[in-house]
Amino acid sequence: MIRIISVLTFLLLTTSSALADFSCPKLQARVNDYIGVIPSTTKESLEATLKNLEEKTSAQVAILTVPDSQGMSFEDFTLKVAETWALGQKGKDNGLLIAYTPDGDHFRIQVGYGLEGAITDGIAGRIRDDQFRKFAPKSGQKDFVSAFTATVGEISKIIYDEYAKDPSGASMRGINKDHVAIVIVLLVVILIVGCIHPVAGAVCGLVCGIVAGSIIGYAILCIIIGVVLGLVAGLLKEVGGEIILSGGGGDGGFCGGGGGFGGGGAGD
């Protein structure tokens, strides 16, 4: 077992050039095996387990294997991927990324803010040692099927236990709910006034835009949106058209829910 205590990660992250070139691997499914070490039967069973986990607890766990970490340290790389994929529900930040690369034989569990209580760095380290590295030791014969299956099993177990204790989910971070509520109210007001008369709607849009701008910033943008919305609402009503609102995206694909990551977890 290699214990590495390095200063490199914090040094690397403090230079803005570290943000320069990063092409994020595509999030295709919950299991993203870009080095082809997970056979399809295992992939299916892991997908099923993780899908079940998300349905029952809302936690989003994904697996990634990549041929290399694009010149960055594996901590940096996995954090960037986890952030880009935005695993975990917005506000709950209950995402987790299990990542492996043969380039340096690195493994990492990157834990979202919301799961840090259940999966502390110490626990993540234990999972790395007892579940992953037990079957896929550093510089040794690797049984990825057992390694990933055991890792996913243990992580699911911990998350289920945590969820059983507190079904409402972890910490509420992220966008301010009050701000969202106020902006929605303002939008509705603009639409209603706009339906009465386009110019009145535009003026109302201007005023509401100012109010929204001072709350959430981007005042000019808010004002423009408000005025346009007021005018459009009024004009559309006069034209007498019908607005058909279509529903959300399709079913079946796996997308990140907008969760946040702080850099916690463990790896080697």
Added chain:
Amino acid sequence: MKSYGIWIFVGIVALCLLISWGSYNSLVSMEESVNGSWSEVQNQMKRRNDLIPNLVSTVKGYAAHEASTFAAVTEARAKIGQVVQLDASKIAGDVALQKKLLEAQQGLNASLGRLIAVAENYPQLKADQNFRALQDELAGTENRIAVARGRAIKAAQEFNSSARQFPANLIARAAGFARKEYYEIPVSEQAVPVVNFDKK
């Protein structure tokens, strides 16, 4: 003709006021973001600091006589204790304070490196579950500090960028928003002390 002129003038003044209002609020929000980011760096440093006593007592359980090593750690810990109490809004624009933060951190890392190296001579300590968990926790906090610092610098860059654009730069100057300087570690200083434990 004259009445139109007045209305146009009023309209322009109103527009200027609105834009100023919006810019000012944006700058306030961004400045808070920068301060908050530096505060987060301090939080993570404190969190790392709080792990140390447990680590020291675990090592003492196996290697009680390594007095000088423990003394170095205690001293480094005290320095961290001081810097994490500084006001984050002061750190946000002050390169000297940021350097102080960094030096305290580097001092702690150096003393910790020596402490962990002690374990090399004590196989029972190396195998101790608590010790191993603490090492992961320490590595985790180190990564978090790095991430927090990176985000603080990014927030500072965004603020500076916004505060330099027109018309926000006029508002910034009028309202007294200072540029948020940040300290980036020069490439020459990025030497890496790495402590490796290979399983024997």
